[in-house]
Amino acid sequence: MDEREVKELLLRENAEFRRAHDDHQACEKALEALRGKSHLSPADADEERELKKKKLVLKDRMYRLMADYVRAR
Numbered sequence: 001m002d003e004r005e006v007k008e009l010l011l012r013e014n015a016e017f018r019r020a021h022d023d024h025q026a027c028e029k030a031l032e033a034l035r036g037k038s039h040l041s042p043a044d045a046d047e048e049r050e051l052k053k054k055k056l057v058l059k060d061r062m063y064r065l066m067a068d069y070v071r072a073r
Contacts, residue, residue: 001073006066014069020061027055 001009010017034040034048 001070003066006069007062010062010065010069014065017062017065020058020065024055024058024062027051027058031055 007021011021031048031051034044034051037044040048
């Protein structure tokens with residue numbers, strides 16, 4: 001089972017993974033909105049930094065859940 005298949009399976013069957021994925025996507029959309037601005041205010045720059053950190057934490061959680069699933073098989 002490859003990474004894509006594990007991800008799809010967990011999206012269907014694991015609420016924690018699905019929540020992390022949805023939050024990760026929401027962070028990406030918020031970052032896209034910030035990138036669309038011609039100039040970032042200091043508050044925007046702080047928000048961008050926090051969104052990037054949160055997105056990375058969520059990505060790490062998803063990969064940990066995927067690795068746990070593969071190990072448990």
